[in-house]
Amino acid sequence: MTERGLLDLHRGAHDRPTLGFLVPVLAGPAEQADARPVIARLLALRPIDAGVFALLKQPGLTARTSETYLIRRFGNLIEYLSPLLDGSEPLTKRLAVNTEGLIDVEALKQPGLFHHGRHYAFTESFAVSRRIPGTDWVLVHRIGAAEALAASDARRMTLISGLAVLVVLIGAALVLVWFYASSRRAEEVAERYRLSSERFERLSGFLDILTDSQPNPILVVDANNRLTYANQRLSEFSGIARAELIGRSLTGVLGQEAGRRYGAINRLVLESGEPRVEIEHLPGKQPSTEVEGFIVRRSKHG
Template sequence: MADKNTPAPQDPSQLKIKTPAIPEAPVKRPLNLKTLAAFLFLGIFTVGGILAILSFVRSEKERTLRDWQIQMGLVVETRAAAVEGWLGSQFDILRSIASNESQKIYIDNLLDAAVPPEKKEGAEGFLRNYLKRVAEQNGFVTPPPALEINANVVREGIAGIAVVSPNGQVLVASEFLPALKEDGFLDVLKENAARQRGLWNMRLDGEGQPSLGFIVPIYPIDAKDNAKPIAYVVGLKQVAKELFPLMSQPGETLKSAENLIVQEKPGTSGSTVQYLSPRRLPLPNGTKPMTADSPNDPANSASAFALSKPGGFQIRPSYGNVPSLVLGRKIAGTPWVVLRTADKEEALGPSEKRQQAMLIGFVLVLGLASVSMATAWKHGAELRASAEAQRLKIAAERFTGFSKFLRVITDNQPTAIAAVDAGGKYSFANRTLADAAGITTEEVSGKTMPAVIGPVRAAAYQKINKQVIDELYPGWPADRTEGKWQPQKGRFEFEEGGKKKYTKTDHIPLRADRDHPPGVLLIEQDITEFITEREKRERMFRGLIDAFVKEVDGRQAESAR
């Protein structure tokens, strides 16, 4: 009879429990789209600002480098033009000799084998005096010795002007002219056969001083276009005092700037760079002309870079291994390059400091603007969060009160109510169940069914629990698709303490959620007293029936007698 009055279990997902309504917070909550847009704007503003600042600073650096390239290019052009002008003036001196028609007559006399010897001697004497005078006027002379020497010692010549035949034989020369069949002079003479002029490249003379040779062809009188030279004017001179001062730039403002003449060192197959002009470092005396070399490595050498890319501008290590601005310019008619270097720190240091200050300033302004916007947004977010927190606090208090209300209801039920998972572990139990186990409701949570109600009852209940869960989630945990929601009932007879115990159970499936796996709401009702009382009544009823039957049987027997 009790079973008929027990209400049928319901699907928890279909229950409609009325909870107190939670009013909205007084502060209007913005849409998530607006928050996202605010974050997006702040991010774009910050990133765009940083990129703009970096782009501006980079453009300033590029502009500064362009300015230095122009400035250094002007200096190199003027120095190269000065060198080319000086070289041209030396050739002009010799060309004035080669183009003198009267001198050509004397040269013809020297070359003509039919001219009498006395006439040749006169022509030779006249030309020698002429060459001596031109040489003395233009520096093609051997300088006086630094120390007095014995008058009987013949001094070796190092400079002078001479007229030579096409095969290199000296026809006439000024005083102290060195030997011309050395140092590749004949090779230079052959190379000049089809040119208007030739340069005997710089070398160290007998006194260890840099010397240059100049060659200009002499054509016959009334020569035609295809005429060959009848002789050559050759001039030799020391150039340190005339050429190297041209490297000094008037009005130089950079202390580290240096203008040098470099070339690929002859005989090294281009693997070595030779410094023709003196270098300032190491202090105090620097290095002498043509005594310093360096590897031809354009990636790690300023001089090598200038040789490989005349007119190119770059930052490369100087010969002192200091990062420097470098620019070079080829000198026409020579294998030389005018090289200008300037210490990067001295040249770009002030502008880099200024650019760094601008970068810091712009970043600070951008940071201040970004922080201001972020602070304003954060303040609004805090207001919204405070209102939301207050609303959630009220909801939590109401939920707590409602939970207490439900706890009061469940704890005052005569049946044992519990929630267990597939492993038989309790996640909820009412006071009836806890009192029966002799522990508190808090202690029941987390324990297994055998530890609370004993292994016999636990095994019987858990068997039905497993069936209920398997019907609800056939593929759990790999497949979370729901199957059939089907509660089940059970009646059990146990023996505890030598006495029989009867229970009735309801097994209601619980769906899995975010925090809990699938489980079973187990409602256990102890019907031992009811069954015992019913059996007692049945025994009494059977006793009455037996007595009645005996009475009837006795009366029938008496009637038969």
């Protein structure tokens, strides 16, 4: 056998990780290399120190959970050949190959792919792997899933927060627009009511001027025979202040007899819906005064 060999990584003297190289020693001239017999084999052992494992570190990589390590299959176990982030020394950690969800199991089965699962400390991780030519070693580079996704999670939260703020601003703008529109509508309604009130006051004043200029008492009653309007002449006729007439009953203003008579006429108007004209001579302070009653039903209350 003229090929060179490799004594796989193992614990050597002083319990140090050691790698062996086997080199054949051939007899005869160098020109006849293929026909030269092997007269000896030279085994060189080299301890692997921290400087060799330092080559596994990725320069410029600052991720806290990122690490690169070597593994191989050892029977039904996974053997870790290099130092680990949890403080394990080379060749000191082994896990069963049937450990469920372990990324290192997938790396041994299918090196060269992307893996997602749990690492040796059973933390959710992402990893990539590659086989080392000429050996049964597999190089694994892994990073914690939480740290790997932290940037995207932060961007997502920033986006969600921005969208939430935008929704709040849009909602606030809609509320302000609605409030402004409602205020404008309320102002318009209030202005219409103010104009209507002023117009009503002018009409009421004009009505007072017209009715107060009449020589006869004029009054308006509701369905309960209570006064809702009276002119100044009725106040003078009854001897009751004009402001106190509103709300009084017919009998309280005109007396029992006249009040009952006009109350009956009011009921007839309410029942028939037709106007009536009555001419009466009312007894009282001015017995010769004629009162003309023209009662017209203007609403359901008379």
